[in-house]
Amino acid sequence: MLWMMDFTPQLRHDSDIPLYRQIFLHISAQIRSGELPSGERLPATRELAGLLGLNRATISAAYEMLETEGLIAGHVGRGSFVTGTGARSPAAGLNWSSLLDRPDPAAGRDTLPRQTISFATSRPSRDLFPLDEFRATCAAVLERADLADILQLGSPGGYEPLRRYLLDDARRQGLAGPNDDVLITNGCQQALDLIGRVLLSPGDTVAVEDPIYPGLKNLLADLGAQLAGIPVSAEGLEVPALARILQRERPRLLVVTPNFQNPTGATLPLAARHALLDAARAARVPVVENDPYVDLRYEGQSIAPLKALDRGDGTVLLRSFSKISFPGLRVGWVVGPKPLVDRLRQAKEAADLHSDQLSQAVLLEFAESGRLAAHLARMLEAGRDRLHATLAGCRDLLPPGARWTTPEGGMNLWLRLPEPLDAAALLGRAQKEGVSFLPARYFAVSRQDPGGLRLSFAGLSPPEIRAGLSILARIVAAELGAALRDDEPVPAMV
Amino acid sequence: MLWMMDFTPQLRHDSDIPLYRQIFLHISAQIRSGELPSGERLPATRELAGLLGLNRATISAAYEMLETEGLIAGHVGRGSFVTGTGARSPAAGLNWSSLLDRPDPAAGRDTLPRQTISFATSRPSRDLFPLDEFRATCAAVLERADLADILQLGSPGGYEPLRRYLLDDARRQGLAGPNDDVLITNGCQQALDLIGRVLLSPGDTVAVEDPIYPGLKNLLADLGAQLAGIPVSAEGLEVPALARILQRERPRLLVVTPNFQNPTGATLPLAARHALLDAARAARVPVVENDPYVDLRYEGQSIAPLKALDRGDGTVLLRSFSKISFPGLRVGWVVGPKPLVDRLRQAKEAADLHSDQLSQAVLLEFAESGRLAAHLARMLEAGRDRLHATLAGCRDLLPPGARWTTPEGGMNLWLRLPEPLDAAALLGRAQKEGVSFLPARYFAVSRQDPGGLRLSFAGLSPPEIRAGLSILARIVAAELGAALRDDEPVPAMV
Numbered sequence A, B: 001m002l003w004m005m006d007f008t009p010q011l012r013h014d015s016d017i018p019l020y021r022q023i024f025l026h027i028s029a030q031i032r033s034g035e036l037p038s039g040e041r042l043p044a045t046r047e048l049a050g051l052l053g054l055n056r057a058t059i060s061a062a063y064e065m066l067e068t069e070g071l072i073a074g075h076v077g078r079g080s081f082v083t084g085t086g087a088r089s090p091a092a093g094l095n096w097s098s099l100l101d102r103p104d105p106a107a108g109r110d111t112l113p114r115q116t117i118s119f120a121t122s123r124p125s126r127d128l129f130p131l132d133e134f135r136a137t138c139a140a141v142l143e144r145a146d147l148a149d150i151l152q153l154g155s156p157g158g159y160e161p162l163r164r165y166l167l168d169d170a171r172r173q174g175l176a177g178p179n180d181d182v183l184i185t186n187g188c189q190q191a192l193d194l195i196g197r198v199l200l201s202p203g204d205t206v207a208v209e210d211p212i213y214p215g216l217k218n219l220l221a222d223l224g225a226q227l228a229g230i231p232v233s234a235e236g237l238e239v240p241a242l243a244r245i246l247q248r249e250r251p252r253l254l255v256v257t258p259n260f261q262n263p264t265g266a267t268l269p270l271a272a273r274h275a276l277l278d279a280a281r282a283a284r285v286p287v288v289e290n291d292p293y294v295d296l297r298y299e300g301q302s303i304a305p306l307k308a309l310d311r312g313d314g315t316v317l318l319r320s321f322s323k324i325s326f327p328g329l330r331v332g333w334v335v336g337p338k339p340l341v342d343r344l345r346q347a348k349e350a351a352d353l354h355s356d357q358l359s360q361a362v363l364l365e366f367a368e369s370g371r372l373a374a375h376l377a378r379m380l381e382a383g384r385d386r387l388h389a390t391l392a393g394c395r396d397l398l399p400p401g402a403r404w405t406t407p408e409g410g411m412n413l414w415l416r417l418p419e420p421l422d423a424a425a426l427l428g429r430a431q432k433e434g435v436s437f438l439p440a441r442y443f444a445v446s447r448q449d450p451g452g453l454r455l456s457f458a459g460l461s462p463p464e465i466r467a468g469l470s471i472l473a474r475i476v477a478a479e480l481g482a483a484l485r486d487d488e489p490v491p492a493m494v
Helices: A002-006 A019-033 A045-052 A057-066 A132-143 A147-151 A160-172 A187-199 A214-222 A239-249 A270-283 A338-352 A358-369 A371-397 A423-432 A462-485 B001-005 B019-033 B047-050 B054-068 B129-144 B147-151 B160-172 B187-199 B214-222 B240-248 B270-283 B338-351 B357-369 B373-397 B422-432 B463-483
Strands: A072-075 A079-082 A180-185 A205-210 A226-233 A253-256 A287-290 A316-319 A332-339 A412-416 A452-458 B072-075 B079-082 B180-185 B205-210 B226-233 B253-256 B286-292 B315-320 B333-336 B411-418 B450-457
Touching: A019 A057, A045 A057, A057 A072, A057 A412, A057 B147, A072 B286, A079 A270, A079 B315, A132 A147, A132 A358, A132 A371, A132 B019, A132 B129, A132 B147, A147 A358, A147 B129, A160 A180, A160 A332, A160 A358, A180 A187, A180 A214, A187 A214, A187 A287, A187 A316, A187 A332, A187 B240, A187 B338, A205 A214, A205 A239, A214 B072, A214 B338, A226 A239, A239 A270, A253 A270, A253 B205, A270 A287, A316 A452, A358 A371, A358 B357, A371 A412, A371 A462, A423 A462, B047 B054, B054 B072, B054 B079, B129 B147, B129 B373, B147 B357, B160 B180, B160 B333, B160 B357, B180 B187, B180 B338, B187 B214, B187 B253, B187 B286, B187 B315, B187 B333, B205 B214, B205 B240, B214 B226, B226 B240, B226 B333, B240 B270, B270 B286, B357 B373, B373 B411, B373 B463
Parallel strands: A205 A226, A205 A253, A253 A287, A287 A316, B205 B226, B205 B253, B253 B286, B286 B315
Antiparallel strands: A072 A079, A180 A332, A316 A332, A412 A452, B072 B079, B180 B333, B315 B333, B411 B450
């Protein structure tokens, strides 16, 4: 096992390639080159973990990949042995792992925990879907005179009646001027992806809120972008920090969710919006206003969107039907300056020709018939109850020292457990006792917030929220008691 | 107008940036830098075209862009004048053109000509859409017990009942083994895009058929890939040429449409399929089998797909509902080796979370209810009539010297006009007389085929086809007569 001598120096803890994969790549290269011949025994996972100072699960993951590749075989009680060079037969030609072996942008991607009472998913409750009204909407679409056009190949810009409806609506709201245009996308996620594809090159920096929702982190990582995180307080993104980052890191793009930000629920006040626009304009950095939650304001006054406040043309606005109607229908839209929208339309055509037209027609009918407004009124009522149940539960049940944001809308709030508790360390016990949530590390860009977690309340009824928070509060109180009794200092991070 | 002195050397005819855009960029830089001051008169388009040896339309396009940007203004009869530096107001901060000013991958993209009797679009006829059966299908979906799940946020792999249906179907047909998996995409276009995103880095070479459909050219150009074109004959891609390219250009990927290739209509015979797989395997190059037309075989025997013939795991198969049902519903799927499909699923999630679930559920119901099979039978009957009308029209009407492929299915055939005719040069007259088509240059990778054009027949009735071909044949005969009478040699390219 001399080969381990030169092994340790190869591991790079700062790499984008996760450690298990680095180990897999190293060993598989040694096997394929013949340095590790067939029949050679690999060290036990426990042994190698000890030698490398790593978690045993990391080594196991690497060995599993080697086994999947046909490079090693495990024999219970005897260890793992090199079995060959991975070619299953002369005919089994391709080594997909090596073809795919650029740094895996998604390898660090987190998967969601399983749920019981789940505060983990930021989506509307399926119990609120107005199924009969959806059926009536579809029935109306099926009687449309242009049904065959809906079913025929469409335009990359979107189903024209919907596109025109959204553009007119944006104009009425002061969100679109004569130099703006609308492009329909598969939700905000695709809009962000297309914007990244036309504006970013690998290595470019993008300024984002920190914490931020994982879908945006993954997307930007896939595009090879670097993230510069701007701290978010209960009042939204901190503009002075943004100004420093704009100056220091020269990002190519700023992505901001001004209303009911995911994960914090924070909303940017009007003065901060003006200051943000001034800073971005001074730095000549375009602003992507990701605004899927705008219509989910349960209380308080609406604040003008950046797109309306921007006296220049530096803002592009993203909106979506998915948070206010049916997320399974993937329809969002971009309102932005024509030169940008033109290019996005080309990128959209290359990416998937155009968005699904049946859903576009259904959502247009849902909106034009007034059913969307009626549904939204019911969603607002339910959302208000759920938000209040969450805030009341936090207030009534959590031990002193816990802090949380108090959003006026959206689907999420941010809870910070009393020090020295670590939300990720608590999660296992919470799941065993029937509650789940996403701890801060799923959302972190560069700032660690070990006590932080996201509570997504929109998918749960008030009694479920109360019950879930009771369980969580009990665990928090118990762990807090144990931690404070404990003489050993508790590590700030796990 | 001294500035023109240093203008010519800047133009690069071999650049990815089209000439009109190079001219635009050059002049706009001179205006913004102040070298060309406000009030300066630009040369007339005719004059500049003559000086630069370019087409006048190229100059006009550049001037139009300058005018759109607010940099120049045209006065009829007096010419174009520099009006400013393009900043509309102090508040109008961003210069989107310069932010977007990486070589525009789509700038060279061709737009489709307008239509009367249009042989230009490769899509099914809307007259054939079975609207009542579509309505009945939707009605059945709306009664499904899992309707709320369809409307809720879904999985990146696809709507699970459809995904399982397609996987089971692929297994039954010998297209999926135990190491294969299925991912649902927004049609084949998105499947190609996702494959490019996970397997290609900018500068990688992709081997494709030459001619190839523009959607694939655009997509690969957007990803920064280089294309290596493999000649296509009436018998499909030429495998000896492929073998040479695999050896010489070391492409990272081969994309092939073995059935009724777009634009040629050519189908790859069985022996060539085996030879292609051998060559790709030897070169360890993955094969993307783009197969949206497979079910549109109007006559002759089906040939086994590459995915079924591949004894290794080097092939990934792309199929779609869009050519056989309703293209406005964007649903296709990938059948491929698990490691690849896993990564594609991650890329899909980053790109747009998942495909629209309403359309997935509708197409599953359309297939499971037997309505798809019934519709396909009618499409095959109509397609056969249309193909025969096209072949008969070519045979009966075109002058001697014309050559065309004789596909057994699909939507397109390739027509080569008698020498020395140029299809692109003919198009203007054809459009004036009420017929349109796409000339070879829309499809060319590197081989020029000036006499070539695509006839897309699937969207036209047999009488329309006959009428359109009559007009075309008359024009061809007239132009041919003129060309042969003419002493001047006709340029091979326009």
